[in-house]
Amino acid sequence: MSKYYQEEIECMEHSKLEELQLERLRDVAVRCYENIPLYKQRFDEAGVDPYHIESLEDIKKFPFTVKQDMRDAYPFGLFAVPRSECVRVHASSGTTGQATVVGYTKDDLQVWGDCFARGIYMLGGGEDSVVQVSYGYGLFTGGLGAHFGAEAAGAMVVPMSTGNTKRQIQIMKDFGVTILCATPSYALLIADTIAEMGMSMDEFKLTGVILGAEPCSEATRDEIRRKLGVQYCDVYGLSEIMGPGVAMECSEANGLHLCEDQFLAEIVNPDTFEPVPDGEFGELVITTLTRQCTPLIRYRTRDLTRFIPGECACGRTHKKIDRIVGRTDDMLIIRGVNVFPSQIEQVVNSFDEITPHYQIVLTTKGTLDQIELRVETAPDFPFDEIRALEDLRKRLAAALKSNLQIAVKIKFCEPKTIERSEGKSKRVIDLREVKQQN
Numbered sequence: 001m002s003k004y005y006q007e008e009i010e011c012m013e014h015s016k017l018e019e020l021q022l023e024r025l026r027d028v029a030v031r032c033y034e035n036i037p038l039y040k041q042r043f044d045e046a047g048v049d050p051y052h053i054e055s056l057e058d059i060k061k062f063p064f065t066v067k068q069d070m071r072d073a074y075p076f077g078l079f080a081v082p083r084s085e086c087v088r089v090h091a092s093s094g095t096t097g098q099a100t101v102v103g104y105t106k107d108d109l110q111v112w113g114d115c116f117a118r119g120i121y122m123l124g125g126g127e128d129s130v131v132q133v134s135y136g137y138g139l140f141t142g143g144l145g146a147h148f149g150a151e152a153a154g155a156m157v158v159p160m161s162t163g164n165t166k167r168q169i170q171i172m173k174d175f176g177v178t179i180l181c182a183t184p185s186y187a188l189l190i191a192d193t194i195a196e197m198g199m200s201m202d203e204f205k206l207t208g209v210i211l212g213a214e215p216c217s218e219a220t221r222d223e224i225r226r227k228l229g230v231q232y233c234d235v236y237g238l239s240e241i242m243g244p245g246v247a248m249e250c251s252e253a254n255g256l257h258l259c260e261d262q263f264l265a266e267i268v269n270p271d272t273f274e275p276v277p278d279g280e281f282g283e284l285v286i287t288t289l290t291r292q293c294t295p296l297i298r299y300r301t302r303d304l305t306r307f308i309p310g311e312c313a314c315g316r317t318h319k320k321i322d323r324i325v326g327r328t329d330d331m332l333i334i335r336g337v338n339v340f341p342s343q344i345e346q347v348v349n350s351f352d353e354i355t356p357h358y359q360i361v362l363t364t365k366g367t368l369d370q371i372e373l374r375v376e377t378a379p380d381f382p383f384d385e386i387r388a389l390e391d392l393r394k395r396l397a398a399a400l401k402s403n404l405q406i407a408v409k410i411k412f413c414e415p416k417t418i419e420r421s422e423g424k425s426k427r428v429i430d431l432r433e434v435k436q437q438n
Contacts, residue, residue: 003314005153006114006123009261010316017317021264024289026053029062032295035080038069039297059264059287060275065299070100070240078294079103087292091139092239099139101291102239109148111265111290114243115259116149116235119248122257122314123208123233127154127181130205130240131170134182135189135213135336136162142336143245144215146181149245155179157277162186165193176205183336184216184224188367191227201229207261211237212244213336214369215324234323239300241286249323253310255320262289265309265319270328278309283328284321302328332362332428334369337406341427344373344408347399353381353392357418372409373400378414 004010012020019314021229029050032039042063043050050138053059062418070078081085087106091099106127118227120129131150144162150157158175160168169190172180174328180187187209194201210237236256237244247256258265267282268275276282284301288294304327308320332339341360348358354375375396382388400408419426 002388003121003124005118010118010318012317014317017260020261021289023057025056025059025264025287028289028295029053029297031080032297036078038078053349056264059266059298062298064285065296067240067349071098074098075101080295081105081293088241090239100240105292108292109225111262112145112245113148113152115242115262116145116245117153119210119233119235119245119267120150120179120426122248122250123179123210123231124155125155125208128184128327129153129155129179130158130175130177131155131179131181132158132160132177134160134162134168134186141237141239145237145243145245148211162370166189166197169194169197173204178205179208179210181210183212183213184211184220184335184365185335185369187224188220189244191224192367206230208233212236214333235326238301240296241288250312250314250316252312252314255322257316257320260318263287264289267305278307281306281325284357304328333373334406337404339404343403344400347403349398353378355415359418360428362428362430362432369432372411374411374413374418376413376415376418383414
């Protein structure tokens with residue numbers, strides 16, 4: 001079995017790859033200009049001509065796209081094709097709870113599957129693989145992205161989704177699963193639960209894991225490798241661009257190969273927006289080159305990484321990015337779910353029984369991140385009445401779960417007991433184990 005899914009593309013001479021990128025950049029710029037009013041307006045205001053792109057360097061002349069543009073275009077304002085050609089939509093939640101919607105044509109889904117399938121092959125997988133997908137399914141891109149990628153690779157897919165860990169483990173053993181797709185924290189929970197169940201990894205056929213959707217330290221990566229006895233493949237993606245599979249980690253375990261035939265990536269200084277040299281950290285900016293339904297020009301991902309210079313011993317020629325080391329905004333990633341403090345603030349402000357003074361405390365319990373919301377009750381609230389307090393707790397917890405899609409522990413504080421600040425309030429207290437990339 002080949003170690004490449006699409007060898008001709010993955011190992012293409014980089015000068016030829018750049019020629020392909022230029023051809024596709026010219027095409028997508030014109031499609032955006034002619035089919036999406038936002039881009040026509042932005043290009044005209046910036047004085048850029050999408051019909052006369054001479055080199056890849058010309059991308060720097062074009063304006064950025066940001067997440068707020070997608071919120072403002074809700075739901076289908078950034079579609080470049082008729083809705084009849086869109087066969088699927090995914091969406092992610094924003095700071096106000098407003099979704100950012102992305103659409104896919106049949107060709108878009110084929111490209112997505114192919115990109116993720118490259119990662120399956122990076123793990124030595126293929127038609128003989130059994131891939132268990134333990135990401136969530138639904139509007140979140142993780143589950144279906146991994147699912148269709150595994151199918152594209154010719155593997156047998158076990159669509160477990162999340163939860164019911166002991167059953168996940170039993171299925172993994174009984175079905176002879178060889179590759180697990182999950183968040184790092186959930187993979188570690190699975191490993192620890194296997195040990196608690198008195199089972200040995202010798203009873204399993206697992207050889208590799210494809211893990212993403214949340215930060216993970218090198219120490220945690222090593223722990224997963226050791227406990228599960230597997231090769232680790234880090235996967236990068238975001239729903240705005242495609243979903244998981246934008247970049248994936250090969251067996252060299254030194255960065256993630258971008259699918260450069262599909263995406264033109266830049267790394268810029270987040271303050272000056274000027275490009276930074278290879279090897280220097282900055283904000284990742286991505287232009288989709290072939291996406292038909294919702295193409296994006298110079299999308300600011302807010303993710304901080306760097307290009308890793310030099311050739312890769314695996315033989316793939318596509319540029320590598322380092323693992324994400326942080327973000328330029330205030331988004332939190334809790335068990336693979338994007339959470340913004342302003343989402344929580346919106347819920348808090350909808351309850352008259354509590355004040356707008358709150359703190360978000362992040363901790364780690366076992367291998368999973370936990371989130372606790374500390375709020376003050378209003379001065380006239382009967383703080384000593386247990387029934388009233390528990391009723392408020394249930395209603396607030398339900399509202400938070402509905403808005404954030406994760407459970408939040410609630411701690412009520414008496415009025416004026418949460419520390420005030422004359423400057424910028426410290427809303428988030430992160431007590432988790434360090435998860436920033438090394």
